[in-house]
Amino acid sequence: MIEAINKFLDGSTDGMIALQTLLTAIPAISPSSGGEGEDKKARALLGWLKEQGFSDIKQYDVPDDKVPSGVRPNLVVTIPGRESGSVFWLMSHTDIVPPGEMKFWETDPFKATVKDGKIYGRGVEDNQQGLTASAFAALGLIRNGITPKRTVKLLFVADEEVGSDFGIKYLKDHFKLFSSSDLALVPDGGDEKGEQIEIAEKSLLWLKFTVKGKQCHASRPDQGVNAFEAGSYLVMRLTELRRIFPDRNPIFEPDYSTFCPTKQEANVPNINTIPGDDCFYLDCRVLPAVPLKRVLDEISSMMKETEKKYGVSVTVETVQCVESIPTPEDSPLVKALSQAVKDVYGANPHVVGIGGGTVGAFLRNEGVHTAVWSTIEETAHQPNEYCVLKNLVGDAKVMARLMLTL
Ligand SMILES: [Zn+2]
Incomplete structure (x- = not known):
């Protein structure tokens, strides 16, 4: 099973670049940062997901009269598992921060540019790397006719960059999406070797x-x-x-x-x-x-x-x-993630806590064991933001393993 999925992912680089290109061309900037929100980008993503064969997609619109469309869209893609009950969530965000001063960019921030094994553009790392990796990990299972162990849900949220009032905060308060037996991976933070698994915040x-x-x-x-x-x-x-x-x-x-x-x-x-x-x-x-x-x-x-x-x-x-609730170090999520990172990257993962303030806390406070992890060179919010293609494929492999084993 793993071999078939890895083969699919190794052969998906062009597809991943195509998705990154599509998403990068539609800036999803919060109205408080001078943008029009995520509507156009979420529509493009929805179209792409349908084209790929994802059939169970739900849209949760959060009303916001500060954007032309009047809504901030959140998407949930469900891939039913063998065991009913708890869910394995992979949460990434569609919104981006503005490009900042254009003179510092060597390429057009809204045109994904591939150079030396990297994709450059605003949002390609934060958080389209996680988004793209999770979508392709799920495709790796679907295309090979493999059913995940527990139900997998890809969650693409709005408004992460400026407080999540129209994203995860609203979802948890207005829709009963999460249960305390769920597990979640938030691929929106990490280090260049993929060794840091963030499980707690002050x-x-x-x-x-x-x-x-x-x-x-x-x-x-x-x-x-x-x-x-x-x-x-x-x-x-x-x-x-x-x-x-x-x-x-x-x-x-x-x-x-x-x-x-x-x-x-x-x-x-x-x-x-x-x-x-x-x-x-x-x-x-x-x-x-x-x-x-x-x-x-x-x-x-x-x-x-x-x-x-x-x-x-x-x-x-x-x-x-x-008030922060940490995810236990011996959570099945942390164990499976450590093992998957070892297997895919040959790295030596360890758990870390941070000084506070990621979206992981919203899920942890719902009782969901949550790890923030990805393999990134931390170029988020900077000019010439990039995503390393090798990491995009590697992170997708790690996520696919979690879908199989959790
Ligand atoms: Zn982010």
Whole structure:
């Protein structure tokens, strides 16, 4: 079975280039980045999928009045498996980021150009490599009359680059697509040897602190309450969170939770006024083993202490809070992926965690074991973005193995 699929994939380079060429010619840029969304590209992809013989394709349109078509389309292609029940998802995104300054491009970003074993163009790596590889992996099974073990679903989502509100976030909130026994591969991140299997993210917490005191002339501090001074004290107290949560996890870099004061809003414009307001932000990236509730409790007691010490009032607002559930290292998904990467690339894969913020977290938080993996040279979002043809074929082989074994 594997031999037949590998033969099909080795002979599919031209077909892969053709799909990349088709998709690259239709920029799918978010309206917030000045584009018209994914509609035209999704239609072209849908046409291609039908032409290839995929028969079960569902489209999930998310309404968006900021694009001419009025919708942001998401596609799900189903290849029924031998065993009913749980699903193996392969999720990639159709949207791209703008090309940036054209003078840095050596080729037309919207015309796929093949040169020295690579395809150049905006989107060819991020995320059309994953998209194309997953489609051809499924074709490898279909063309050889092979039924996957569990049902395979190729998920092509919109809006990944700017927050996923019209993509995976909407799908999980409005359609019951995922179950906690599902497994998912997100081929949208990795390294050039295919050795990194990302299975976890730090939880993300962004907080906005507002300290209120009383403004007065700087010559009469006795008549006011200096919010800046109290805020500065609180900032230093907050950095002690690093000592309070000393946990380590070697799959992350750095291997500890981080708590960083970042942005501070401007206060008074002149030197001789004591500011009555102080407003600053804290960026926390917390190891998944530490519940955010514990972090928030510590922060709350530091705020109370500051209020008491300085006679100010302190409030906190959550700007963003994503508690992360890691995929276990011994998940069948991680084991099968490691083995497939070893077999196809002869590489030595290892699991990693990252500082937070990929679409993998949305699936993990639905209870779906999710690995982010691909073999890429990380040219995403750069001028002269490229996809290495050898990796495109190799990644398709890895995905086909997963379809057979999971
Ligand atoms: Zn991407």
